[in-house]
Amino acid sequence: MFNSILYQVDGMVAQIILNKPDRLNALDKQTLLEINDAMNQAESNEDVRVIVISGSGRAFSSGFDLKAQMDARPSGEKIWREILDLDFDSTMRFWNSLKPTIAAVHGACMAGAFEIALACDITVASEDAIFGEPELKFGAGIVTMLLPWVTSPKRAKDIILTGQDRIDATTALNAGIISRVVAKDQHLTVALQIARGIALVDPVVVASTKKALNETYEIQGMQKALKNALDIDHAIESVGSPDKKAFMDIARERGMREAIAWRDARFAKAQV
Known part of the structure; x- marks a missing residue:
């Protein structure tokens, strides 16, 4: 049923495993649709009480698939709205789910995957x-x-405006971006241990408590702010910036690795 992910249920825990290791589990349209299908299955299964997402191979995920975007050459407001809405809605499935969600991360966890x-x-x-x-x-x-x-x-602006992509696990923990750091290759083992512990608690109590926790953010207007930010991103992507055009042109001509090297060299020069 799934080509880009693996889905399995063990007792009261459902696992979604990103499974395109040759592409560092890049998130293309098919992968996002399959994630949504897996979430539908997990949420409709009364036996499942906790959902864990992880990645196979060397990384959790490199993020939204730029190569697929490079090949497809999307343009226009309607196409970009469809792309970004799927990206956004797929991400927020994990926040909005009534069942607790746990990410087990190793290696790269960039952009959309982050x-x-x-x-x-x-x-x-x-x-x-x-x-x-x-x-x-x-x-x-x-x-x-x-x-x-x-x-x-301050931390969010520093990371986003400078395009940081080398944030190690300890720094992420200190910034409150992640919950725990564990020994190498123990991320999934520990995540499943946590999941099995949560699964023992009355699911009505867990769902109600998660709702109460999320409500703290809703009172502050989080969902509205996220939608406004999505609209701003749509305005950016549907028009297309000169920087992205240059990046994509190099990627098409010389490959994604060369485009990333060009990007990094450009910023390294400015910091000398």
Whole structure:
């Protein structure tokens, strides 16, 4: 049924495993649709009480699939609205689910994948995990502006405006971006242990308590702010910035690795 993810249920815990290791589990349209299908299954299954998401291979995920975007060349307001709405809605499934969600992260966790990890109720990171929001460095916007809601405004602005993509697990923990740091390769083991513990609690109590916790943010207008930020990102992407055009042109001509090297060299020069 699934091609880009694995879905399995063990007792009261459902696992969603991003499963395109050759692409560092990049999040293309098919993967996002499958994530939504898996969430539908987990949420409709009364036996499932907790949902855990992880990645196979060397990383959790490199984020939204720029190569797929490069090949498809999306343009126009309608197309970009469809793309960004799917990105946003898929991320917020983890925040809005009545069932607790846990991200088990190792290796790269970038951009859209970082936002999924932020949307989960608990994030367990291996000590080798690396986080980041590099979008502005190649002329893109932020789809799901969750970062300022989970860390300080100063920290969020520093990360986003400078396009940081080398945030180690300890720094992320100190910033409140993740919940726990564990030994290398123990992220999923610990996440499942946490999930099984939560699953023992009355699910009505858990769902009600999660609702109460989320309501703290709703009172502050989080959902409205996120939708406004999504509209701003739509305005950025549907027009297309010169920086992103240059990045994508290099990626098409010389490959994504060369485009990333060009991007990094450009910013390294400015910091000499």
